[in-house]
Amino acid sequence: MITATGLELRAGSRILLNGATVRIQPGDRIGLVGRNGAGKTTSLKVLAGEGEPHAGDVRRSGELGYLPQDPREGDLSVTAKDRVLSARGLDTLLRDMEKAQTAMSELVDERQRDKAINRYSRLEERFASLGGYAAESEAARICSNLGLADRVLAQTLSTLSGGQRRRVELARILFAAAEAGAGGKSETILLLDEPTNHLDADSITWLRGFLKQHDGGLVVISHDVELLGDVVNKVWFLDATRGELDLYNMSWQRYLDARATDEKRRRRERANAEKKASALQQQAAKLGAKATKAVAAKNMARRAEQMLSALDETRHADKVARIKFPEPAPCGRTPLMAEGLSKSYGSLEIFTGVDLAVDRGSKVVVLGLNGAGKTTLLRLLGGMETPDTGSLVPGHGMRLGYYAQEHETLDHEASVWENIRHLAPDTGAQELRNLLGSFLFTGEQLDQPAGTLSGGEKTRLALAGLVSSAANVLLLDEPTNNLDPASRAQVLDALRSFAGAVVLVTHDPGAVEALEPERVILLPDGTEDHWSPDYLELVQLA
Known part of the structure; x- marks a missing residue:
């Protein structure tokens, strides 16, 4: 479970989020949405414990799996397969078993060979207690569904592209979550930032099914509306204009309808308030000309200002970048x-x-x-x-x-x-x-x-x-x-x-x-x- 209270996030002096209180529990599948630059990635980092809030408190309990947008740095000398298996501690066991197996076949001294046999037996017993070869097969299945072929899994992370490393990390997180749910309900909280990046169509379809069946908590940032429509049962909208998090305890389609209704209501309320404030300001201007009415005029003007300042800012249409490539520099026929x-x-x-x-x-x-x-x-x-x-x-x-x-x-x-x-x-x-x-x-x-x-x-x-x-x-x-x-x-x-x-x-x-x-x-x-x-x-x- 993750509980955040009084959460305030900033980028420089710009307030991204002001005073939010949220809770993520098993069974919550939350879509975190908002325009680019609103603070979604920053929010997920803070919830994962990889960033500090400007103010507020975040408490975590249970298992957590976090997929950032950019591949994490770390030990790039390990193979992709070992990185995935490390989610359950199987990588080191397999390597130790291989070493013991080699010693068993190469040692000439009978006493030393017996020691290697006993060591291998202990390691294999530990391996079996952690799910053993069935878990290894499960990891391979998850990797295959994410488009990671056997030859990629045999490579070290240093030889993989950023997109491949990110898929390896996603496989590791899902492999860990699958263990937590084996034989019962998972309480692992998954925090996934654009998990469909670098995935092909079949992998995206498989991922949607996995996340839909995940009974732990989930917060996902995604521009894939099909994933959001299939998976989420709650939506958090991070409003960049107001710096507030609007919580919708409903499916994606119902959220879209409710969001549109909320925007219409805000615009209507603002229009009505602006109309009343304008009438008050006009009346104050008339009364202000008379010395005997000066106090009443000031009160009216103050009341008009309070009415306007108390309103939520209307959500302006999201700005988009004006991308236009200039005329290219002159070049030969085949540059x-x-x-x-x-x-x-x-x-x-x-x-x-x-x-x-x-x-x-x-x-x-x-x-x-x-x-x-x-x-x-x-x-x-x-x-x-x-x-x-x-x-x-x-x-x-x-x-x-x-x-x-x-x-x-x-x-x-x-x-x-x-x-x-x-x-x-x-x-x-x-x-x-x-x-x-x-x-x-x-x-x-x-x-x-x-x-x-x-x-x-x-x-x-x-x-x-x-x-x-x-x-x-x-x-x-x-x-x-x-x-x-x-x-x-x-x-x-x-x-x-x-x-x-x-x-x-x-x-x-x-x-x-x-x-x-x-x-x-x-x-x-x-x-x-x-x-x-x-x-x-x-x-x-x-």
């Missing part, structure tokens, strides 16, 4: 080519012999199943990694803009302003301020460290950097992740009108349709083909 690209991590070959030619203004989609190397290819093209074989051949006037799905192009320690200055060093200060303003960064937010931004805000900042670059080749890796529907629509409109070349990796069919690609590259083989609507189904499966 980017690659020949014979290959990449392996240890003994794991990702792809080999990939050739690529990106013509001026061309639109290319990279497709392949999870783990086929789509992100790796973009990182090679963007210069973030070095190929094992092959080379990049920049064309005349090439200017690259790279959007990384894990926001690696941002300096998380630097402020919003410092980041944009680094990304566009030749642009004037006022022009950059205007640009940031069009992406909804103003005032004190310019001094806010990029690492404290929400996922959607990081996306906007990274996109602002692309806009400032006048790039003629954009490398985009999942650019619509973490965006609310309005901001996503703006990104897709910008893609439609961009005159430069684009190489796109995405699970979002809407992004592909907006791009109107001419070509597709299929990984891991590197096969190139003309785009056909038949490939659209593969976008969601990839």
